[in-house]
Amino acid sequence: xxxxxxxxxxxxxxxxxxxxxxxxxxxxxxxxxxxxxxxxxxxxxxxxxxxxxxxxxxxxxxxxxxxxxxxxxxxxxxxxxxxxxxxxxxxxxxxxxxxxxxxxxxxxxxxxxxxxxxxxxxxxxxxxxxxxxxxxxxxxxxxxxxxxxxxxxxxxxxxxxxxxxxxxxxxxxxxxxxxxxxxxxxxxxxxxxxxxxxxxxxxxxxxxxxxxxxxxxxxxxxxxxxxxxxxxxxxxxxxxxxxxxxxxxxxxxxxxxxxxxxxxxxxxxxxxxxxxxxxxxxxxxxxxxxxxxxxxxxxxxxxxxxxxxxxxxxxxxxxxxxxxxxxxxxxxxxxxxxxxxxxxxxxxxxxxxxxxxxxxxxxxxxxxxxxxxxxxxxxxxxxxxxxxxxxxxxxxx
Amino acid sequence: xxxxxxxxxxxxxxxxxxxxxxxxxxxxxxxxxxxxxxxxxxxxxxxxxxxxxxxxxxxxxxxxxxxxxxxxxxxxxxxxxxxxxxxxxxxxxxxxxxxxxxxxxxxxxxxxxxxxxxxxxxxxxxxxxxxxxxxxxxxxxxxxxxxxxxxxxxxxxxxxxxxxxxxxxxxxxxxxxxxxxxxxxxxxxxxxxxxxxxxxxxxxxxxxxxxxxxxxxxxxxxxxxxxxxxxxxxxxxxxxxxxxxxxxxxxxxxxxxxxxxxxxxxxxxxxxxxxxxxxxxxxxxxxxxxxxxxxxxxxxxxxxxxxxxxxxxxxxxxxxxxxxxxxxxxxxxxxxxxxxxxxxxxxxxxxxxxxxxxxxxxxxxxxxxxxxxxxxxxxxxxxxxxxxxxxxxxxxx
Numbered sequence: 001x002x003x004x005x006x007x008x009x010x011x012x013x014x015x016x017x018x019x020x021x022x023x024x025x026x027x028x029x030x031x032x033x034x035x036x037x038x039x040x041x042x043x044x045x046x047x048x049x050x051x052x053x054x055x056x057x058x059x060x061x062x063x064x065x066x067x068x069x070x071x072x073x074x075x076x077x078x079x080x081x082x083x084x085x086x087x088x089x090x091x092x093x094x095x096x097x098x099x100x101x102x103x104x105x106x107x108x109x110x111x112x113x114x115x116x117x118x119x120x121x122x123x124x125x126x127x128x129x130x131x132x133x134x135x136x137x138x139x140x141x142x143x144x145x146x147x148x149x150x151x152x153x154x155x156x157x158x159x160x161x162x163x164x165x166x167x168x169x170x171x172x173x174x175x176x177x178x179x180x181x182x183x184x185x186x187x188x189x190x191x192x193x194x195x196x197x198x199x200x201x202x203x204x205x206x207x208x209x210x211x212x213x214x215x216x217x218x219x220x221x222x223x224x225x226x227x228x229x230x231x232x233x234x235x236x237x238x239x240x241x242x243x244x245x246x247x248x249x250x251x252x253x254x255x256x257x258x259x260x261x262x263x264x265x266x267x268x269x270x271x272x273x274x275x276x277x278x279x280x281x282x283x284x285x286x287x288x289x290x291x292x293x294x295x296x297x298x299x300x301x302x303x304x305x306x307x308x309x310x311x312x313x314x315x316x317x318x319x320x321x322x323x324x325x326x327x328x329x330x331x332x333x334x335x336x337x338x339x340x341x342x343x344x345x346x347x348x349x350x351x352x353x354x355x356x357x358x359x360x361x362x363x364x365x366x367x368x369x370x371x372x373x374x375x376x377x378x379x380x381x382x383x384x385x386x387x388x389x390x391x392x393x394x395x396x397x
Numbered sequence: 398x399x400x401x402x403x404x405x406x407x408x409x410x411x412x413x414x415x416x417x418x419x420x421x422x423x424x425x426x427x428x429x430x431x432x433x434x435x436x437x438x439x440x441x442x443x444x445x446x447x448x449x450x451x452x453x454x455x456x457x458x459x460x461x462x463x464x465x466x467x468x469x470x471x472x473x474x475x476x477x478x479x480x481x482x483x484x485x486x487x488x489x490x491x492x493x494x495x496x497x498x499x500x501x502x503x504x505x506x507x508x509x510x511x512x513x514x515x516x517x518x519x520x521x522x523x524x525x526x527x528x529x530x531x532x533x534x535x536x537x538x539x540x541x542x543x544x545x546x547x548x549x550x551x552x553x554x555x556x557x558x559x560x561x562x563x564x565x566x567x568x569x570x571x572x573x574x575x576x577x578x579x580x581x582x583x584x585x586x587x588x589x590x591x592x593x594x595x596x597x598x599x600x601x602x603x604x605x606x607x608x609x610x611x612x613x614x615x616x617x618x619x620x621x622x623x624x625x626x627x628x629x630x631x632x633x634x635x636x637x638x639x640x641x642x643x644x645x646x647x648x649x650x651x652x653x654x655x656x657x658x659x660x661x662x663x664x665x666x667x668x669x670x671x672x673x674x675x676x677x678x679x680x681x682x683x684x685x686x687x688x689x690x691x692x693x694x695x696x697x698x699x700x701x702x703x704x705x706x707x708x709x710x711x712x713x714x715x716x717x718x719x720x721x722x723x724x725x726x727x728x729x730x731x732x733x734x735x736x737x738x739x740x741x742x743x744x745x746x747x748x749x750x751x752x753x754x755x756x757x758x759x760x761x762x763x764x765x766x767x768x769x770x771x772x773x774x775x776x777x778x779x780x781x782x783x784x785x786x787x788x789x790x791x792x793x794x
Contacts, residue, residue: 024470024487025468025470026423026468026469026471027424027425027468028465028467028789028791029467029468029789030468046467047468068425069793070425070444070745070746071423071424071425071442071444073421074423089423090423091419111747113749142740158747159699160697160698160699160700160701160747160748164766180767205658205699205703206699207658225701225725261602299793300557301557302602303557303603304557304604308778348467349467349790350467350508350555350790351508351557352559372427388436390425390790392423392425392426392746393425393426393746393787393790395698395699396747
């Protein structure tokens with residue numbers, strides 16, 4: 001009976017406004033694209049490559065990031081102005097909002113899907129929210145020494161042990177919070193980890209935490225199973241590797257450093273290079289020249305290719321270029337001219353397609369990754385980050 | 398306007414039959430449990446641990462398996478009697494059925510979400526279906542030599558290159574089909590790979606294909622990037638490792654052999670052991686005694702633990718036991734008494750919960766994996782395989 005009524009209603013609605021009936025879809029293969037200047041996200045089905053809808057009113061989305069609820073029904077965005085939003089990806093509506101800070105930089109969801117943590121530049125520190133109703137449940141001020149103001153924080157990232165890890169920019173530290181314990185205690189503080197942590201990642205297996213520093217010639221590596229020390233990974237080669245400094249148009253994103261097999265692919269900070277480290281001993285295996293400075297370095301699922309977008313001067317050739325690195329030969333095997341300001345290649349879960357934001361041309365393009373040909377395009381206003389809902393089940397994303 | 402009308406309709410429907418309104422949910426965190434003797438599956442939301450519904454009429458589900466569409470809206474089951482079913486996980490209804498054979502054993506979905514391949518014991522060979530309408534589009538008879546009857550096949554598995562790989566039981570071969578090429582050609586035949594292939598896996602990164610043989614003392618390893626040869630991995634230790642043969646109550650499932658870090662955990666065929674191989678050179682690292690013969694060996698996400706169910710004589714202690722192996726010490730650190738005929742631990746994507754079928758007690762239990770305590774139970778008739786919808790984005794699952 002209920003089904004018949006639904007059918008009647010659908011018919012009625014169709015007749016009523018001339019639109020198609022509400023489309024049903026699974027949520028495992030959505031692409032959520034951030035429109036950085038209009039405070040909106042666009043939601044696309046990456047199986048059929050169909051636009052599903054757009055949700056507005058999310059605040060200042062420059063450098064915005066987002067995470068998914070485990071069932072990928074909801075996306076949580078954190079705007080640069082501190083607006084935390086819960087978006088329903090099925091109804092394509094804004095479900096709820098809260099204020100997380102005055103200047104926020106990162107967000108993560110706890111392993112158990114219950115809590116969100118936001119890292120703030122202002123007022124500094126980190127804040128924990130209930131993922132259900134966005135109620136603030138804890139403030140962690142990140143005061144790293146007596147009398148100091150709260151440090152700006154970067155991160156956070158979630159781990160398989162239900163920890164959250166973040167860096168303290170002024171504190172030169174890495175802190176670890178237990179999201180399962182009453183009151184969300186800071187269970188570990190790594191002091192003097194390195195000068196000015198600026199970005200971080202968790203290896204795909206969830207075990208190792210890597211943090212990059214703006215002013216230290218090393219990366220920090222923490223074994224999250226032990227939490228015993230920050231091992232220093234020498235990255236001084238990043239400064240010696242090539243032809244001299246390149247202007248930094250955007251800070252490279254550590255979150256999407258790529259790991260393929262035993263190698264990690266890392267954009268050199270301020271150099272036109274991708275550095276390849278052997279994760280067995282974190283020795284530098286190779287330095288690969290690219291046309292600009294890499295922003296996102298992303299492994300195609302299956303691990304055979306790594307795609308790198310490039311930043312460069314506005315209007316330059318390099319800011320149009322995506323370089324495809326062969327992970328066996330460790331050299332560039334393809335160059336894609338993707339358009340003005342092409343950034344953030346995001347693969348579908350099995351890698352047959354890649355979504356790319358072409359910021360200065362107001363479009364998102366979809367590539368067949370085998371042929372490197374464009375198979376679909378969407379009009380999107382000033383697109384930036386693209387987030388695959390497959391991340392709902394991945395650590396640190 | 399449309400939204401108001403929907404709201405009114407929901408209210409009306411609620412008033413009309415006294416039931417709650419239709420529940421909306423994302424599809425990224427579903428657990429689909431096979432009821433092996435009633436031809437049905439039960440669908441559970443593994444975030445809230447709530448039963449969503451049950452779909453019947455799926456044929457003979459002994460040894461049934463299933464795969465998901467990429468968006469996890471649909472599940473495709475292949476029944477032992479050859480019934481291929483497409484289940485809508487949002488409406489919880491049977492969408493469509495087809496006949497794949499008289500005795501079918503496995504199913505996979507192509508990387509591009511467009512085609513299904515089914516392996517048959519009878520009439521042998523493999524069959525390709527359009528995933529949209531279950532129309533049969535190709536038969537691959539698996540005739541391995543002139544005059545021979547079609548071989549029984551096992552598999553198939555999908556790879557990042559959009560290949561399908563399956564084994565020929567009578568043919569002692571491994572065949573590779575290109576799912577992207579017109580007509581689904583067999584692009585490679587590995588002959589004399591080993592005697593009677595019986596099960597197979599793809600490593601989580603999608604690169605290596607592993608096949609087990611009933612009558613050969615090796616496993617076959619194929620590098621799917623090269624497709625140049627079947628490397629023989631010595632498993633003769635599986636027969637020499639311990640106290641003598643144990644009765645085989647069920648054939649161990651290769652599909653869920655576990656890989657954690659650089660180690661592969663493999664149930665010894667007909668021995669009360671889990672064998673640990675170093676995947677760098679496939680040498681035997683350790684042989685771990687367990688109480689019965691292992692059926693499913695599954696890595697908890699994060700890789701710190703491997704859970705092993707045990708088969709044993711009906712009513713025995715071992716068929717109640719799940720052993721938890723510490724992947725650092727390579728020894729059993731916990732034994733869970735999970736109930737009579739406990740099988741197939743299936744973790745949520747981030748590993749905080751594990752679902753276990755307790756076949757002889759008609760229930761599915763959910764464990765908190767940190768405490769190893771039961772947090773939820775469901776009445777399910779003779780449950781067997783449990784399939785997490787997170788598999789929608791994983792190779793070979």
